[in-house]
Amino acid sequence: MNTWEKGRAMKRSIFAILMASGVLASACGGAAPQPTGSGSAAAGEPCAVPVTTRCNTEAQNLTGAGATFPGPIYTKWVDEYNRLTGVQINYQAVGSGGGIKAFTDKTADFGASDVALTDAQIAAVSGGLYMVPTVMGAVVPTYNVPNVTANLKFTPEALAGIFLGAITKWNDPKIASENAGVTLPDSAITTVHRSDGSGTTGVFTDYLSKISGEWKTKVGSGTTVNWPNGVGSSGNAGVAGSVKQTPGAIGYVELIYAIQNKLGYGVVKNASGKYVDASLDSTSKAADGFAMPDLGKLSGEQSKLSITNSTNPDAWPISTFTFLLVPKDLSDKGKALAILRFAWWGTHEGQTFTKDLGYAPLPAGVVKTAEDVLRSVTSGGAKVLK
Amino acid sequence: MLVPLTLAAIALLIVIDSWPSLSRFGLSYFTTSVWDPVHLVFGAAAYVYGTIVTTLVAVVLATPVALGASIFLTEFAPRRIRGPVAYLIEILAYIPSIVYGLWAIFVMVPVMRDRVEPALQGSLGKVPVIGQLFSGTPVGLDLLSGGVVLAIMILPILTAVSREVLLAVPPTQREAMIGLGATRWEAVSLAVLPYARPGIIGGIVLGVARAFGETMAVTMVVGNSSRDISGSLFVPGYTMASAIANQFVEADSELYFSAIVEVALLLLLVAIVVNTIARLLIRRSVADRPQGAVV
Numbered sequence: 001m002n003t004w005e006k007g008r009a010m011k012r013s014i015f016a017i018l019m020a021s022g023v024l025a026s027a028c029g030g031a032a033p034q035p036t037g038s039g040s041a042a043a044g045e046p047c048a049v050p051v052t053t054r055c056n057t058e059a060q061n062l063t064g065a066g067a068t069f070p071g072p073i074y075t076k077w078v079d080e081y082n083r084l085t086g087v088q089i090n091y092q093a094v095g096s097g098g099g100i101k102a103f104t105d106k107t108a109d110f111g112a113s114d115v116a117l118t119d120a121q122i123a124a125v126s127g128g129l130y131m132v133p134t135v136m137g138a139v140v141p142t143y144n145v146p147n148v149t150a151n152l153k154f155t156p157e158a159l160a161g162i163f164l165g166a167i168t169k170w171n172d173p174k175i176a177s178e179n180a181g182v183t184l185p186d187s188a189i190t191t192v193h194r195s196d197g198s199g200t201t202g203v204f205t206d207y208l209s210k211i212s213g214e215w216k217t218k219v220g221s222g223t224t225v226n227w228p229n230g231v232g233s234s235g236n237a238g239v240a241g242s243v244k245q246t247p248g249a250i251g252y253v254e255l256i257y258a259i260q261n262k263l264g265y266g267v268v269k270n271a272s273g274k275y276v277d278a279s280l281d282s283t284s285k286a287a288d289g290f291a292m293p294d295l296g297k298l299s300g301e302q303s304k305l306s307i308t309n310s311t312n313p314d315a316w317p318i319s320t321f322t323f324l325l326v327p328k329d330l331s332d333k334g335k336a337l338a339i340l341r342f343a344w345w346g347t348h349e350g351q352t353f354t355k356d357l358g359y360a361p362l363p364a365g366v367v368k369t370a371e372d373v374l375r376s377v378t379s380g381g382a383k384v385l386k
Numbered sequence: 387m388l389v390p391l392t393l394a395a396i397a398l399l400i401v402i403d404s405w406p407s408l409s410r411f412g413l414s415y416f417t418t419s420v421w422d423p424v425h426l427v428f429g430a431a432a433y434v435y436g437t438i439v440t441t442l443v444a445v446v447l448a449t450p451v452a453l454g455a456s457i458f459l460t461e462f463a464p465r466r467i468r469g470p471v472a473y474l475i476e477i478l479a480y481i482p483s484i485v486y487g488l489w490a491i492f493v494m495v496p497v498m499r500d501r502v503e504p505a506l507q508g509s510l511g512k513v514p515v516i517g518q519l520f521s522g523t524p525v526g527l528d529l530l531s532g533g534v535v536l537a538i539m540i541l542p543i544l545t546a547v548s549r550e551v552l553l554a555v556p557p558t559q560r561e562a563m564i565g566l567g568a569t570r571w572e573a574v575s576l577a578v579l580p581y582a583r584p585g586i587i588g589g590i591v592l593g594v595a596r597a598f599g600e601t602m603a604v605t606m607v608v609g610n611s612s613r614d615i616s617g618s619l620f621v622p623g624y625t626m627a628s629a630i631a632n633q634f635v636e637a638d639s640e641l642y643f644s645a646i647v648e649v650a651l652l653l654l655l656v657a658i659v660v661n662t663i664a665r666l667l668i669r670r671s672v673a674d675r676p677q678g679a680v681v
Contacts, residue, residue: 097636120639190525195610195628197423197636220424223636231527231622232610234632245496246525 047337049374049385051345054086058338059109064091066099066112069199069254070135070322073357074112077342077350084345087338096199097223103129103325110339111325114199115206115223116302128328130373131305132343133321135351136360138255138283139204140265140318142240145170146185146247152266153178153275156309156317159268160212162250163191164219165229170248178269185248192242192251195232197223203320204252207308255283255316256358272313279316283360286310286319292369319360326377333379340374340385347371397654404648406641415648421612421629423637428645430652432612436529436623437656440604441597443533443619444540449590451537452544459545460552461574472549479542487606490535495607498534499526503620522620525609530619532608536600540593547589551582584671591664598657601627626653 047055064074071093078089094102096113103111104124116131141154154162158174161167167174171184194201205221219225233242236257243251244263255278258265267275276282286307293301309317324343330336347362347370354361362370375385401408407415411428418429455475459468503524511520555578563573579586609622610632626649637643 095635097638100638118639188523190523195605195632197633197638222424223638224423224633226420226422226424227611227613229613230611231525232624232632233527234605234610238606241491242527245491246499246527 047341049341049344050348051081051085051341053084055337055341057334058085058087058341059332059335060087060338062087062089062109062335062338062342063107064089064099064110064112064324065094065102065108066092066325067096067114067199067322068093069114069137070112070359073135073350073353073359074346076353076357077346080350080353081342081345085341087342089342095197096202097197100325109335110327110343112323113325114320114322115202116305116323117325118302125327127330130326130328130377131323132326132347132370132373133287133305133362133366134324134343134346134370135354136283136287136319136321136362137203138278138286138316138319138360139200139207139252140255140258140278141250141252141268142243142258142263142265143250144243144245144247146187148182148184149264150179150182151264151277152182153269154266155269156211160208160215162189163193163208163228163230164212164215165191187248190246190249191227191230192239192246192249193227193230193232194234194239196234198235199223199320199322200236200252200254201225203308203318206306206320207318210306210309252318255280259358268317270313270315270317271309271311274313276314276316278318280355280358280360282314282316283319284363285312286315286317287321287363287366288312288315290363290366290369292373321362321366326374328376329378329381331380333384336377336379336384340377344371344374344385347374397651400647400651400654404644404651407644407648408651410641411645415645416652419612419615423633423639423642426639426641428642428648430626430629430645430649432615433624433626433629433649434652434656435615436532436608436612437598437625437627437653439529439619439623440532440536440608440625441594443530444536444597445590445594447534447537448541448544448593452541452548452589452593453586455545456548456552457574457579459549461570461578472546475545476542478538479546483539483600483602486535486539487603490531490603490607494535495526495531498531499524503530507620518617519619521618522616524620525622527607527609527622528620529608529623532604532623532625533619535603535607536597539600539603540596543596544589544593547592548582548586551585551589552578554585555581580674583674584668587664587668587671591661591668594660594664595657598653598660599627601625601631604628605631626650626656 046053047057074091078091082088096115099108099111100113100117100121102108122129141159143152154175155178158167158178161174168189169186170189171186176184202221202223205219205225209216209221219228231242233239236253239251240253240257240261240263243249253263265278267277269275289312290307293304305321307319307321310319326339326343347367351361375383377384407428415429417431419432420427420429459472463471503526506520507524511517559577559581560573563577568576604625605628608625608628610624610628611622612624629649630646634646637646
């Protein structure tokens with residue numbers, strides 16, 4: 001055996017050891033503790049709303065799929081709700097598009113999306129659907145301008161100009177005029193956007209389409225758009241990382257991501273001409289006075305579900321709902337009841353978990369409209385919730 | 387038997403799924419580079435371009451290094467270090483691509499942006515024609531970075547294959563040359579390398595295949611922007627595999643979805659073309675190879 005062959009034999013044995021330890025590790029892992037269902041049948045109506053206890057006539061297992069943005073809070077809800085009612089819910093944060101597809105194909109009992117469905121998507125859902133707002137989020141611009149630590153102010157025109165590529169330097173008068181006292185460098189702007197399809201992009205481009213006619217005709221809004229310039233990075237973390245690393249970069253991330261990672265972010269002038277800091281409160285404010293579009297004809301009314309560029313003077317302008325997609329009519333009454341009770345609990349009791357997890361709660365008025373939506377769901381033509 | 391069947395089944399499925407896009411855009415899908423999911427206009431030329439450019443950069447950078455390493459390991463290195471060094475190079479192949487991606491984004495990209503790219507621009511950038519490759523603002527997230535990370539990733543397979551091929555060259559080849567009074571380097575360059583050429587090309591083909599399909603690490607540094615085909619390496623680009631990975635999940639309309647699937651079809655086609663060219667090269671190279679010992 002020469003040296004080369006020996007090396008080869010050694011390689012083989014090391015590989016075998018690695019394989020063996022891998023097998024062991026996977027054998028020891030697994031078997032996660034089962035969440036224990038509790039809650040005894042109470043007097044009165046266990047299957048009514050508000051949800052107080054276990055209901056024996058509802059489905060005990062549900063699957064949901066959709067948006068990643070509300071993933072953390074839905075996971076929390078699923079856990080808490082299981083303690084209360086014993087219902088097992090499996091929510092898969094596969095992305096809004098994947099959720100819409102799964103819901104349309106009926107491979108998931110309910111879907112979740114950060115953006116309202118298009119007419120074509122609504123038409124594709126046999127039996128129809130409702131979109132129930134559950135929690136709110138916001139998108140903020142984050143940037144990396146050398147030697148600037150102040151929170152920069154952006155007019156909507158400046159923001160659109162930057163992402164359109166019309167404003168190319170940080171010391172452009174359109175930016176500088178709003179930031180008196182800040183010395184902006186004569187350096188190039190690099191824009192950073194999401195490369196993966198994302199509800200975050202959907203909200204941001206929806207806002208830009210509302211405030212800039214040029215953006216609306218040239219680019220438009222959607223979960224993936226044809227960006228006029230800049231680099232794409234995957235996920236909030238990717239965008240934040242690219243911005244942090246690239247001097248002169250500007251990108252957009254979810255507010256909760258910026259808060260949790262202590263990223264600095266800019267202030268955008270809202271529709272009332274005020275500079276309001278992005279916060280959970282100013283996000284909730286964006287939905288104040290929100291009126292749910294006519295449930296009978298959701299199609300063509302999507303723009304009314306958008307709350308970007310809110311007219312509320314205290315609102316953060318780039319705010320959004322995230323929606324649960326529930327069937328309009330479901331022949332399986334037990335399943336319908338389970339979905340509705342979960343959605344009811346989430347939009348009521350579930351709201352107490354929002355702030356800890358970085359989401360903005362629904363204002364009372366929106367909770368009321370959510371109730372109306374949930375009460376309209378039928379099973380075989382009969383209303384499910386009393 | 388099963389392999390061609392599976393391949394045919396995959397191809398058929400891809401064609402069926404991409405049919406709406408195939409029939410709607412026809413040839414313009416291959417020749418234009420506007421990718422606009424909002425207005426449902428799709429052209430994948432920039433993706434094909436990005437894939438080919440990053441792969442070329444990778445092969446151009448990795449081949450000399452791999453060849454040098456394998457020649458050193460088989461012909462010149464002291465016997466004691468041959469095994470361990472080869473082992474270390476091959477271990478690079480076991481590193482998951484996400485790890486390469488993270489390393490690239492946190493370590494390589496800043497170096498590329500602050501040092502390598504400005505230096506290239508300052509030197510080669512001034513040369514006519516080639517200078518075009520190094521124009522634009524260095525951002526670090528661009529085709530060149532994508533190519534460099536790919537070069538590192540295909541290095542192990544290139545080295546391993548070239549090394550095995552060089553080891554397989556009959557000792558009589560070298561001995562005959564040395565017997566004629568050649569130096570060791572002359573023996574390698576005139577007798578060993580020509581004999582090993584087909585195998586080395588085969589190794590490059592394997593590297594190209596790896597580079598074509600590589601998704602994660604490239605996606606993290608290539609810039610993911612398909613705006614234009616500019617001829618510069620310093621612009622953000624997009625590869626076919628990255629486009630599929632980034633957009634497949636959220637492709638929410640039928641046409642958009644089928645346009646993404648058509649990228650997969652395109653990837654398959656380009657892979658077949660490249661593989662065919664490579665096989666022809668190998669065949670020619672085998673035919674040209676010196677028969678038996680060189681005397």
